[in-house]
Amino acid sequence: xxxxxxxxxxxxxxxxxxxxxxxxxxxxxxxxxxxxxxxxxxxxxxxxxxxxxxxxxxxxxxxxxxxxxxxxxxxxxxxxxxxxxxxxxxxxxxxxxxxxxxxxxxxxxxxxxxxxxxxxxxxxxxxxxxxxxxxxxxxxxxxxxxxxxxxxxxxxxxxxxxxxxxxxxxxxxxxxxxxxxxxxxxxxxxxxxxxxxxxxxxxxxxxxxxxxxxxxxxxxxxxxxxxxxxxxxxxxxxxxxxxxxxxxxxxxxxxxxxxxxxxxxxxxxxxxxxxxxxxxxxxxxxxxxxxxxxxxxxxxxxxxxxxxxxxxxxxxxxxxxxxxxxxxxxxxxxxxxxxxxxxxxxxxxxxxxxxxxxxxxxxxxxxxxxxxxxxxxxxxxxxxxxxxxxxxxxxxxxxxxxxxxxxxxxxx
Numbered sequence: 001x002x003x004x005x006x007x008x009x010x011x012x013x014x015x016x017x018x019x020x021x022x023x024x025x026x027x028x029x030x031x032x033x034x035x036x037x038x039x040x041x042x043x044x045x046x047x048x049x050x051x052x053x054x055x056x057x058x059x060x061x062x063x064x065x066x067x068x069x070x071x072x073x074x075x076x077x078x079x080x081x082x083x084x085x086x087x088x089x090x091x092x093x094x095x096x097x098x099x100x101x102x103x104x105x106x107x108x109x110x111x112x113x114x115x116x117x118x119x120x121x122x123x124x125x126x127x128x129x130x131x132x133x134x135x136x137x138x139x140x141x142x143x144x145x146x147x148x149x150x151x152x153x154x155x156x157x158x159x160x161x162x163x164x165x166x167x168x169x170x171x172x173x174x175x176x177x178x179x180x181x182x183x184x185x186x187x188x189x190x191x192x193x194x195x196x197x198x199x200x201x202x203x204x205x206x207x208x209x210x211x212x213x214x215x216x217x218x219x220x221x222x223x224x225x226x227x228x229x230x231x232x233x234x235x236x237x238x239x240x241x242x243x244x245x246x247x248x249x250x251x252x253x254x255x256x257x258x259x260x261x262x263x264x265x266x267x268x269x270x271x272x273x274x275x276x277x278x279x280x281x282x283x284x285x286x287x288x289x290x291x292x293x294x295x296x297x298x299x300x301x302x303x304x305x306x307x308x309x310x311x312x313x314x315x316x317x318x319x320x321x322x323x324x325x326x327x328x329x330x331x332x333x334x335x336x337x338x339x340x341x342x343x344x345x346x347x348x349x350x351x352x353x354x355x356x357x358x359x360x361x362x363x364x365x366x367x368x369x370x371x372x373x374x375x376x377x378x379x380x381x382x383x384x385x386x387x388x389x390x391x392x393x394x395x396x397x398x399x400x401x402x403x404x405x406x407x408x409x410x411x412x
Contacts, residue, residue, distance in 0.1 A: 012091070114191070245310065
């Protein structure tokens with residue numbers, strides 16, 4: 001039995017932050033019903049590139065869910081959603097603050113109907129002024145949190161991280177909040193409201209950089225691949241390739257000097273402590289890379305690791321996903337998609353003992369793929385399901401054509 005078996009989650013989220021949260025819950029066994037508003041469902045479905053007719057952006061964060069396609073602009077569609085929420089454990093939305101209330105799906109109303117409901121608000125900049133008035137996208141949060149200001153070099157200027165890290169981190173932090181709220185509900189019998197935002201999540205990721213300012217008043221700059229407060233930590237050139245190594249304390253620094261045949265450096269007053277190594281890191285980098293230039297990366301990596309100093313190649317994504325460590329961790333899995341056939345997906349970052357087998361139950365669903373079975377579970381008679389389908393209030397499996405941006409019924 002999976003850790004979250006029996007947990008019912010209603011997912012009215014789009015793009016990445018909310019879907020990341022609900023995917024994490026689904027991976028742990030929760031029944032996540034993805035509510036997709038007609039005609040085109042989650043806007044992420046329109047974001048290329050495409051695997052067949054399916055967006056890889058969408059495929060990445062929606063596995064293990066069921067899709068219920070419904071027109072929420074119509075009263076009957078909204079009533080179907082409310083019926084699903086009435087016995088749900090968790091409801092998640094990531095609209096701009098105030099939108100869910102305008103839709104009649106605010107926390108106060110839904111928790112009055114279902115007092116055990118955990119209601120999750122995900123936003124860009126919180127639900128209080130002045131942030132509640134702002135639309136929230138990952139890059140904006142990366143910029144406004146200070147993350148971009150410490151990424152890159154003086155030559156490049158501020159850079160965004162190469163993934164939507166603010167979105168993803170918010171999904172992870174919100175998942176922690178949901179699990180905490182569920183634990184609290186076990187004690188009190190009552191649900192609660194969980195809030196998370198891209199701004200809060202990204203500020204939290206700033207960690208010691210933020211504390212450096214809060215404690216010392218120092219505004220961090222851009223250090224490229226070098227660690228901002230310790231040296232030598234970063235990427236260094238060997239004879240044939242770059243490696244990353246991390247000397248995190250004085251013992252490791254001395255062991256690094258030994259393995260590089262640079263014992264004299266450990267006694268050099270310029271490099272006697274971390275402060276000196278940071279001050280003189282341009283010269284120290286030159287000396288280290290001169291030593292590393294005598295051998296190739298494959299020779300140096302085991303020598304440095306055997307000395308207890310973390311060292312590895314800088315891999316591209318193809319190399320990382322095909323690495324033996326990745327395979328041993330089960331971080332690439334296969335699943336059967338109804339249209340795409342056997343496809344590869346990422347594995348779980350967290351494994352809960354007893355939940356590892358059978359966790360990958362289904363790929364990201366096609367739009368409306370599970371509408372009919374979910375409507376039947378609601379107790380809607382087959383004749384009424386047929387009427388709702390005919391009226392366009394719900395629909396079965398459909399394809400959203402990536403080029404023409406149109407919906408075609410999948411034969412139902």
